[in-house]
Amino acid sequence: MSETPAPPIQLVPGNSLITKTPEEGRMLAIKMSRLIIKATQPDNAVRERLRGVYAEDAGMLIAIGQTVATEFATIAAANNYWR
Amino acid sequence: MSETPAPPIQLVPGNSLITKTPEEGRMLAIKMSRLIIKATQPDNAVRERLRGVYAEDAGMLIAIGQTVATEFATIAAANNYWR
Amino acid sequence: MSETPAPPIQLVPGNSLITKTPEEGRMLAIKMSRLIIKATQPDNAVRERLRGVYAEDAGMLIAIGQTVATEFATIAAANNYWR
Amino acid sequence: MSETPAPPIQLVPGNSLITKTPEEGRMLAIKMSRLIIKATQPDNAVRERLRGVYAEDAGMLIAIGQTVATEFATIAAANNYWR
Amino acid sequence: MSETPAPPIQLVPGNSLITKTPEEGRMLAIKMSRLIIKATQPDNAVRERLRGVYAEDAGMLIAIGQTVATEFATIAAANNYWR
Amino acid sequence: MSETPAPPIQLVPGNSLITKTPEEGRMLAIKMSRLIIKATQPDNAVRERLRGVYAEDAGMLIAIGQTVATEFATIAAANNYWR
Numbered sequence: 001m002s003e004t005p006a007p008p009i010q011l012v013p014g015n016s017l018i019t020k021t022p023e024e025g026r027m028l029a030i031k032m033s034r035l036i037i038k039a040t041q042p043d044n045a046v047r048e049r050l051r052g053v054y055a056e057d058a059g060m061l062i063a064i065g066q067t068v069a070t071e072f073a074t075i076a077a078a079n080n081y082w083r
Numbered sequence: 084m085s086e087t088p089a090p091p092i093q094l095v096p097g098n099s100l101i102t103k104t105p106e107e108g109r110m111l112a113i114k115m116s117r118l119i120i121k122a123t124q125p126d127n128a129v130r131e132r133l134r135g136v137y138a139e140d141a142g143m144l145i146a147i148g149q150t151v152a153t154e155f156a157t158i159a160a161a162n163n164y165w166r
Numbered sequence: 167m168s169e170t171p172a173p174p175i176q177l178v179p180g181n182s183l184i185t186k187t188p189e190e191g192r193m194l195a196i197k198m199s200r201l202i203i204k205a206t207q208p209d210n211a212v213r214e215r216l217r218g219v220y221a222e223d224a225g226m227l228i229a230i231g232q233t234v235a236t237e238f239a240t241i242a243a244a245n246n247y248w249r
Numbered sequence: 250m251s252e253t254p255a256p257p258i259q260l261v262p263g264n265s266l267i268t269k270t271p272e273e274g275r276m277l278a279i280k281m282s283r284l285i286i287k288a289t290q291p292d293n294a295v296r297e298r299l300r301g302v303y304a305e306d307a308g309m310l311i312a313i314g315q316t317v318a319t320e321f322a323t324i325a326a327a328n329n330y331w332r
Numbered sequence: 333m334s335e336t337p338a339p340p341i342q343l344v345p346g347n348s349l350i351t352k353t354p355e356e357g358r359m360l361a362i363k364m365s366r367l368i369i370k371a372t373q374p375d376n377a378v379r380e381r382l383r384g385v386y387a388e389d390a391g392m393l394i395a396i397g398q399t400v401a402t403e404f405a406t407i408a409a410a411n412n413y414w415r
Numbered sequence: 416m417s418e419t420p421a422p423p424i425q426l427v428p429g430n431s432l433i434t435k436t437p438e439e440g441r442m443l444a445i446k447m448s449r450l451i452i453k454a455t456q457p458d459n460a461v462r463e464r465l466r467g468v469y470a471e472d473a474g475m476l477i478a479i480g481q482t483v484a485t486e487f488a489t490i491a492a493a494n495n496y497w498r
Contacts, residue, residue, distance in 0.1 A: 011441035017496050026094035026115070030122060032441070036480045039445060041470045054473040055124045058137040062146045063477045065119045069153040070484040078496035081100055081161035109177035109198070113205060138207045141220040145229045148202045152236040164183050164244035192260035192281070196288060221290045224303040228312045231285045235319040247266050247327035275343035275364070279371060304373045307386040311395045314368045318402040330349050330410035358426035358447070362454060387456045390469040394478045397451045401485040413432050413493035 009042070011035050017078035025079060029072040033064070092125075094118050100161035108162060112155035116147070175208075177201050183244035191245060195238035199230070258291075260284050266327035274328060278321035282313070341374075343367050349410035357411060361404040365396070424457070426450050432493035440494060444487040448479070 012032060019025040041047055054060035076082075095115060102108040124130055137143035159165075178198060185191040207213055220226035242248075261281060268274040290296055303309035325331075344364060351357040373379055386392035408414075427447060434440040456462055469475035491497075 012437040015436050015438045017437055017491065021098050022095040022100055023098045033480050033484065036483045037476050040476055040479055046471060050473040056129060058133040059143055060474055060477060061120050061123055062143060062150060064123055065116050066150045066153060067477060067481045067484055068119045069150055070481060073157045074488045074491045076100065076157045076161065078491065104181050105178040105183055106181045139212060141216040142226055144203050144206055145226060145233060147206055148199050149233045149236060151202045152199065152233055156240045159183065159240045159244065187264050188261040188266055189264045222295060224299040225309055227286050227289055228309060228316060230289055231282050231316045232319060234285045235282065235316055239323045242266065242323045242327065270347050271344040271349055272347045305378060307382040308392055310369050310372055311392060311399060313372055314365050314399045315402060317368045318399055322406045325349065325406045325410065353430050354427040354432055355430045388461060390465040391475055393452050393455055394475060394482060396455055397448050397482045398485060400451045401482055405489045408432065408489045408493065415493065
């Protein structure tokens with residue numbers, strides 16, 4: 001919760017919310033949500049260890065689903081829902 | 084929280100958010116939320132075990148409802164609410 | 167978190183998000199959120215037992231309120247807010 | 250999580266989302282979120298007891314704030330933000 | 333979760349969601365989220381005590397951030413995002 | 416949950432939601448969510464200590480992701496999704 005310098009990693013792959021298909025939009029949502037975690041916890045070893053925690057925890061997996069759903073809502077709107 | 088390769092599974096069945104009816108939209112929301120879990124935890128045996136956990140846990144069932152509601156909001160908007 | 171077959175139950179009563187009034191929209195939101203729980207945990211006896219848990223748990227009741235609020239947001243938009 | 254009969258209580262006071270002012274909209278959001286709790290737990294004595302729990306619990310108070318914020322978002326949109 | 337009388341406190345400072353700048357909109361979001369807590373727990377001494385709890389709790393601080401983000405979304409929309 | 420004076424810190428860097436790119440919008444979302452924490456817990460030492468907590472906690476990292484996703488949704492809408 002201290003202010004850390006802007007993360008040097010890329011936060012939006014391709015620097016665009018526009019994707020060709022819903023499937024690609026969904027993959028972007030997953031990536032973007034993971035990159036926020038990476039910006040907050042840049043240590044690969046720690047993230048790898050935590051992966052062992054959340055991947056076996058039903059509640060955390062559900063929470064990940066909630067986050068991806070929120071990211072996807074934005075991406076879907078950006079793409080006019082690929083109508 | 085490490086970056087894993089893009090999951091080979093399909094994340095949006097039919098690669099479209101458009102459905103004929105609200106009922107089908109609701110089913111799509113359920114499927115899409117489950118596929119995020121599957122992309123995060125690809126091991127079928129682990130997911131099956133976790134199912135025994137959340138299906139008996141009131142708080143987790145409510146959280147699943149929250150996630151599906153968020154997914155459905157996007158699908159409903161994509162379909163102009165089937166008006 | 168395993169993929170179960172599409173639930174045979176109805177997920178959207180009347181297969182429409184359109185209601186005559188906000189009051190009916192609110193009731194639909196409650197029903198739709200309950201039907202997601204039912205689709206995830208189809209065993210009536212288990213759901214009845216869990217009801218005894220969440221109905222006495224302040225945090226879970228609040229979480230139910232959050233879920234219904236999210237469902238209602240979609241229903242209200244579908245109905246142009248009954249303006 | 251069992252299906253209970255539609256609650257006989259009113260869920261939207263005045264059966265309308267339209268209010269004269271943001272202040273009244275905010276009050277409506279509070280009331281609507283409380284009425285969902287009431288519909289889920291109709292026993293006044295139980296709700297009164299649970300009130301003693303959440304009113305002293307920082308995390309639950311924050312969660313109530315989240316729920317009201319979500320309800321208010323819908324009400325504000327319904328009123329074109331009282332612009 | 334019992335129905336208490338409408339709180340006598342002001343819930344929306346200035347009774348308007350319109351602000352001159354995003355900065356002021358953000359301050360309004362913080363204030364509005366705090367006023368919901370105040371309406372739910374009117375006892376100043378209790379709130380002061382709970383402040384000592386959440387201000388030292390990482391998870392609760394994050395949850396406060398989530399609530400403010402939701403309130404701000406509404407305020408930003410009301411102001412056409414100060415474009 | 417007591418009302419503290421308006422924080423003297425800046426809550427929206429640049430006092431604008433408009434950014435040149437999605438990447439910058441994402442960085443703004445991260446900063447804005449951190450500044451709410453800072454406004455709520457102004458003590459740098461406490462925030463630094465809490466950082467050691469949440470950066471090692473899978474559930475809290477996921478919750479941070481949820482908050483940033485919500486902030487980003489607003490920023491993305493403000494920028495017409497950088498279409």
